[in-house]
Amino acid sequence: GESVGLHLPTLSVQEGDNSIINCAYSNSASDYFIWYKQESGKGPQFIIDIRSNMDKRQGQRVTVLLNKTVKHLSLQIAATQPGDSAVYFCAEMRRTSGTYKYIFGTGTRLKVLA
């Protein structure tokens, strides 16, 4: 199985409830903030991103909130399902000198309880 995330913070949520996963970022110059989902044994999968000039963005069952004042990013998952169980990473992306620079957080494990 996947050895990543042995010491990750874990959020346990009852199936059907809403989940909120939080992330603090460091670089005020980042252009985008991104959430990835990583299931056991797989590569990270893009969920949703938000540009730095926005406060909120909604996708299908997911909402990302950006609070630039306190450098805080959150991912809200509505009506959490067993398939949402995974490790969730936030990342910052900045365009610089013709390339992209990504910085990843360490991740939060979401466990959905039946």
Next chain:
Amino acid sequence: NAGVTQTPKFQVLKTGQSMTLQCAQDMNHEYMSWYRQDPGMGLRLIHYSVGAGITDQGEVPNGYNVSRSTTEDFPLRLLSAAPSQTSVYFCASTSLGGVQSEQYFGPGTRLTVT
């Protein structure tokens, strides 16, 4: 599209051996990158490339070489494997002309160095 593919999925090396991790993408993405993922840590950038013939170092480049002879392929070479290189390696790609930040990740290569 196959997306981003990586081979092999698993590899065991002895200290001092060399090998190449393969990565290919069929989305005509200019930007490709290699990350390593260790328990309790976020993805760390090893090397990246913004186009054929152009490569640059990331956060943790020591002990690794890359080349980019074509847009599609971005192999990662371990010159002389060390136990500290035991990790899960991910290749990713994205379009530099895209309007959002999405990186596409491969399924990963789990490397053990004994």
